[in-house]
Amino acid sequence: MSVDKESNTPLIIFGYAAVGKKIYERIKKEDSHKRVFFCDNSKDKQGIHGGVMVLSLEDVVTGYNDAAFIVASLRHSKQMYQQLIDVGIPTENISLDLPDDIIGEELAREQKQRMTALDSIHVEVNINKDCNLNCTGCDHFAPIAEADTLELDIFKKDMIRLADVMAGHIHRIILLGGEPLLNKDLLEYVRIARICMPDTEVFIATNGILLGKMDEIFWSVLKENKTGLLVTKYPVKLDYDALRKKVEEKGIVWKYLGSSESGRSLWHFPLDLTGKQNAVDSFLHCANANSCHTLERGRLYTCSIAPNIKAFNRFFEKNVPLADDDGIDIYKAKSADEILKFLAKPIHFCRYCNVKKRTYDHPWRVSKKKIEEWTL
Template sequence: MEVDKNRIRFIVDIVDHCNLNCKGCGHFSPLASKYFLDIKTFENDLCRLNELLRGKIFCLEIMGGEALLHPQLEDFIKITAKYVQGEKNLCTNGILLANLSDKIYKLCAETNTTICITMYPIDLDWSEIYRKANLYGTKLYKIKSIGDSKKKWFKNPKDRNGLQNVEENFNSCFWKARCVVLEKGRLSSCVVPFKAKFFQKYFKSAIFDTTERNSIDIYKAQNIDEIVDFLNRPIPCCKYCFPNKEKQVMWEVSKREINEWI
């Protein structure tokens, strides 16, 4: 599967840290410091994407970390609706949903923003979540099925030596064209080049290539075709992956041990 300029699914982490901190988190959130994306940076980037795509952004997902932790969440939803005519998703682990203000539920309904809930094996106040969603007509979407306290999860192991074939890895990667990551004016086909810095800092490690060779500057690109061409080619960070070889593990909160990722 290749990136199609008319069907790009952009994801943006507006928060790096999380209130759940899953073992082996793909965004390295348990290792991240508290950080909130600047609203002006977000709007500038969406404005540029809107320009490149001539007003036809297919999909944008507001993610984290835990997106609901951002104190300006309302503004992010409004700005997304301003520039994105297509699918708009607000992704969450659900912990804060029961106490989330009615104002946000109403705003999501008015902007046709779907609240997407990843179904971790944790207890949520579903009666209150459904009450608020039904009150305003807010769309909810559950990602994965509800499990018990011993729910199985997945670990995406990495090659700490970076000896994997980048071409083969890229060609067989399930995610390469499904989640295009936007971070501060740059796009990548993978989240690792942007987020592995947390791993490097926490474990004082040089593992992972987090250089700008893994991403493209949306302000320097001449057009969307140049960006799509970049996204459809392997990046240096591909050498650390074992694509489609996830290991099934028991879900649990991270202990911040290096073997959760390696």
């Protein structure tokens, strides 16, 4: 965690999250007078927080390009390093080395959280499986999926049941795909979600490509039903800044999904078709576990890969099994507590995810529909 710079040179921690904050505390403890700032891609994080300045990359370029930098990320350091290089930061000013104890503490915290029943979750619902972008290695298997549009009556029934059994324990419903803007009945899903979940955030997760073609009815329904957009920014010919301005002028909330404000890179999440992985280890080390809670026709899953495996099996004529008890039946569950505890434990399907071989920050590209995109 060292960059050889003069002691009076500003130090910028790239990544305003748990790891970066721990590094900041350690540096300030060792030298309380050291000038330390953060930099983050998310506009929501930029500004002053508790007396700490969080800069944008533009701020860095104009005022701090001679600073020393520490890239503070467990999984996306490669992409973040390249961002700094792209804006002109010399390689000798950038450190990727993080203290082993801080890495260990953060990994342990993540693992503990995965095995802890959460009080409130977000629920993702695939309203269709097809997509207009088809990213290599998509963990929803969109490039090889059929449309498989979720029936409106099933969606409504599931929303009513969720609102009943999970009252007060769902803070967000996300309608996604595939690409949900391809679904001709999208606005009906929006209306149903809002009626069933009047106090819950409702968002549509989209790549944004079709947003410029949506009519006024689309925007009025979103506004009327307090439904926002979760946008993933892809390296395609699309003016995301202009789109965001248009969306916000219409009174619609626009958020970037995860760190996608910096531009989407790809990951490789290989399956183990033999099912020889240790399910507990896979669960503990999986960033999706007890995080990407997915509702699939009456069953809730702890991640997004398991309920979408049907597309992989069909396209490649494989038989990665999805057992009934890999998801919990929301109609048989007697309480929210039962559901939340289920989501916080490994499932049989975890044996088929080779989590330790996952890699991140690959250049974005369109899928060639080769099995190697989802295996080793």
